[in-house]
Amino acid sequence: MSFTVAIDGPAAAGKGTISRAVANRFDLAHLDTGLLYRAVGAKVLEGMQPREAAEALQAADLEAGNLRTSAVAEAASRVAVLPEVRAALTDFQRAFARRAGGAVLDGRDIGTVICPEAEVKLFVTASPEVRAERRFLELTAAGQEVTRAGVLADVKARDERDSSRSAAPLRPAEDAVVLDTSELDIEAAVAAAVATVAARRG
Numbered sequence: 001m002s003f004t005v006a007i008d009g010p011a012a013a014g015k016g017t018i019s020r021a022v023a024n025r026f027d028l029a030h031l032d033t034g035l036l037y038r039a040v041g042a043k044v045l046e047g048m049q050p051r052e053a054a055e056a057l058q059a060a061d062l063e064a065g066n067l068r069t070s071a072v073a074e075a076a077s078r079v080a081v082l083p084e085v086r087a088a089l090t091d092f093q094r095a096f097a098r099r100a101g102g103a104v105l106d107g108r109d110i111g112t113v114i115c116p117e118a119e120v121k122l123f124v125t126a127s128p129e130v131r132a133e134r135r136f137l138e139l140t141a142a143g144q145e146v147t148r149a150g151v152l153a154d155v156k157a158r159d160e161r162d163s164s165r166s167a168a169p170l171r172p173a174e175d176a177v178v179l180d181t182s183e184l185d186i187e188a189a190v191a192a193a194v195a196t197v198a199a200r201r202g
């Protein structure tokens with residue numbers, strides 16, 4: 001039987017950690033859909049056309065080592081505005097969402113476009129300043145040379161692009177449960193998400 005948990009929200013709100021924890025807790029498969037856009041972005045940086053890159057995407061491309069860099073994040077955000085790229089990635093995401101045993105998908109448009117019929121929809125958010133600080137700590141821990149101001153500017157620019165694009169803009173589904181993690185530590189945020197899923201899972 002399928003059971004889909006859709007987790008959407010802006011970058012660095014805690015979606016990834018929450019999604020992995022929910023998947024573990026309820027024994028569901030997990031897909032970080034941002035990786036699909038990042039893998040397409042990485043291929044575009046290597047010179048491929050966006051549509052061609054999206055149509056040719058293979059599971060192995062999601063394992064590339066450079067997908068977490070800011071350059072690839074920026075490229076991902078640019079290819080994500082293209083309807084032909086989004087369309088090429090839709091079937092894979094829908095099939096994953098409906099796999100037997102259930103799945104958690106995290107992204108920007110899972111509850112609104114990919115899986116409007118998901119059994120649980122969460123919209124995980126936090127203030128731009130809190131998200132930029134978290135991203136700054138992650139990037140510096142990974143050895144990347146970035147400044148706080150630079151990371152905040154990137155977060156705001158990506159939010160703007162993700163929310164204002166006409167193809168599947170970032171917004172909560174009407175029936176999503178909104179979880180603002182600005183004032184929550186990760187344990188509290190995970191506990192709130194797990195409680196929401198448990199209430200639907202029965």
Ligand code: DC
Pocket residue numbers: 011033034035037038073076077078080106107108109110158162
């Ligand atoms: O979540 P992330 O930072 O890995 O996402 C990278 C980019 O891909 C981000 O700018 C938004 C875009 N994206 C999207 O448009 N739709 C999704 N379902 C997931 C990510």
